[in-house]
Structure formats: structure tokens, C-alpha cells
Amino acid sequence: MSTRLIPPGNDMTSPYWDAARAGQFVIQRCDDCGHWLFPPSAHCPACGSKSLTWTEASGDGVIYTFTIAHRPPHPVFRDQCPMAIAVIELAEGPRMMSNVVGCDPTTLAIDTPVRVSFEPIEDSDVVLPVFTPA
Ligand SMILES: [Zn+2]
Numbered sequence: 001m002s003t004r005l006i007p008p009g010n011d012m013t014s015p016y017w018d019a020a021r022a023g024q025f026v027i028q029r030c031d032d033c034g035h036w037l038f039p040p041s042a043h044c045p046a047c048g049s050k051s052l053t054w055t056e057a058s059g060d061g062v063i064y065t066f067t068i069a070h071r072p073p074h075p076v077f078r079d080q081c082p083m084a085i086a087v088i089e090l091a092e093g094p095r096m097m098s099n100v101v102g103c104d105p106t107t108l109a110i111d112t113p114v115r116v117s118f119e120p121i122e123d124s125d126v127v128l129p130v131f132t133p134a
Pocket of ligand 1 (some may be wrong): 030031032033034035044045046047048049
């Protein structure tokens with residue numbers, strides 16, 4: 001059994017997962033107004049344009065909010081608790097849910113600067129963007 005749940009990919013999200021597999025962190029950016037967006041969308045929420053390009057983001061952000069799971073939310077997380085489940089506010093603006101890893105989760109606080117890193121999921125071809133304290 002994999003150590004993580006495998007996120008299902010689809011036509012809308014495959015550029016995100018393909019980039020992560022190559023060690024790149026990309027989100028969509030509007031070609032018309034420059035707005036960055038996440039999660040993926042077919043149109044820009046700021047101006048309605050359908051001209052969006054997957055663009056490498058800085059990978060920098062801050063913890064917008066977080067919780068520490070002491071009990072595994074699923075059996076595959078048994079060995080990872082306590083684990084930090086966080087909403088990261090990216091430097092580009094969008095917020096995304098992820099894990100903050102590579103640290104003692106009890107040391108985390110709101111506004112802690114974080115940086116993306118990549119965690120291959122065992123027994124799969126999926127690489128998960130996660131965050132570590134910067
Ligand atoms: Zn736009």
C-alpha cells in the first residue's frame with residue numbers, strides 16, 4: 001500500500017502534476033490581466049479571460065492557517081502523525097492546502113514563511129508539492 005493517497009489527475013490538473021514530477025511548481029496565470037490562480041480553472045476569476053498559462057511560481061508563501069492532526073485522518077497517514085495540514089498563501093496570492101513537513105509541527109505559527117518542496121509518493125509516479133519552513 002502506498003504511504004499516501006494518490007491525487008487523481010485529469011485534463012485540468014495534469015500540467016500541475018507533470019511539472020511537480022519535473023521538480024517545478026506551476027500554477028495558472030491569466031495572459032490578459034496577470035492574475036495568478038489556484039485551484040485550476042477554465043477562466044480567470046478576475047477578468048473572465050479563457051487565456052491562461054501554466055507558469056512557474058516562486059514556491060514561496062506563508063502559513064495562512066493550519067491544524068495539527070494527531071490522529072491519522074486515514075490509515076495511510078498512521079506513521080506521519082502528528083502532521084501539519086495547512087493553507088498556504090502563495091507569494092503570488094492564491095491559497096492552497098498542503099502539508100508542512102521537515103519540521104516539528106508544534107513550532108509552526110500563522111505567517112511562518114514556507115517554501116515548496118517535492119515529495120515523491122512511494123509506489124506511484126506522483127510527486128506531491130509540500131512545504132517546509134523557509
Ligand atoms: Zn484575468
